[in-house]
Amino acid sequence: MGSADPEAQGIASPPPPSYDSIFGELKAQKQQSDGMVDYAKRATSKCCGKVVGVVAIVIMVIFFLALGLALPIAEIVIGSKYLYDCPAERYLTIYLIVSGVFSIISGCTSGGSKAASRNDSDEDDSSSKKSGCCNSLVGSFLIAWLIAGTVWVTKMVECQGTDRSDCFTTNVTESQSADYCLKLVYDFTYWDIMAKWIMLGVFVVLGTCCCCVLCCVYCCTDKSSEGD
Missing domain, CATH: 1.10.287 (Helix Hairpins)
Incomplete structure (x- = not known):
């Protein structure tokens, strides 16, 4: 059936x-x-x-x-x-430690604020404003710290030959001298800073392109509405 x-x-x-x-x-x-x-x-x-x-x-x-x-x-x-392995510029290792710590803090606070905003979407947004202000302060400090690290690393010039005036050496046989800096520390700090500047430049270019596209769309929409 x-x-x-x-x-x-x-x-x-x-x-x-x-x-x-x-x-x-x-x-x-x-x-x-x-x-x-x-x-x-x-x-x-x-x-x-x-x-x-x-x-x-x-x-x-x-x-x-x-x-x-x-x-x-x-x-x-x-x-x-290698905290004490670059007496020629002792701020290089300090720069690395501070930059690493605050970068982790920035990532944790931004992730925590996003999670809190999802869970407390119906509550007062005062907590989200505080976390946003904290993230802005940490981000501003990281940019200022990046500028300081750039100054410290770019003013260093490696010695060429026997000329030892206003330069630093990476020769390990002279590791006890005041103008010595471990090559690993200098190279890592230099390329670390250059990579950050490159990423920052990419973000600025992408942000500028997005703003230009939005402005063009807004202008075209405004003109079409006036024509109608």
Whole structure:
């Protein structure tokens, strides 16, 4: 005997299951399946898809966290390990330690403020304003500290040959002299600062391009509205 059509009997069909959770999706797959075997295939495929998506998101988060923390941790490690190995410019290692610590603080505070804003979206925004002010202060300090590090590292000139006037040496045989600096410390600090300036320049260029595009879109929209 064929199953009776609920609509033909005047019986309202039940509402579709909610797709906001995995249970609703599994229930929908059960209603759409032709049997137990088909349902098992559908449910397995759906669960595997969910698991793969979650794993991919977790891997991406771990990757970006590692990428964002790799440089600050390297700065702290090198600055602490070779703290007294650059007497020619003792502020280089201090720069590395302070820059690494405040970079980690900046990342943690910005991430915490975003999480708090999601959880407390209905509450007063005073806490978000405070966290935003704190992030701005830390960011301003990092830029000022970057400028100071640039001054310290660019004023250093490596000695050439036997000329030892107003220069520093990376020769390990003269590690006890006041104008010695470990080559690793100098090279790492120099390229660390150059990489930060390059990234800052890229952000400035991208921001300027976005502003120009938005201005062009606004002007074109304004002209079209006046024509209408």
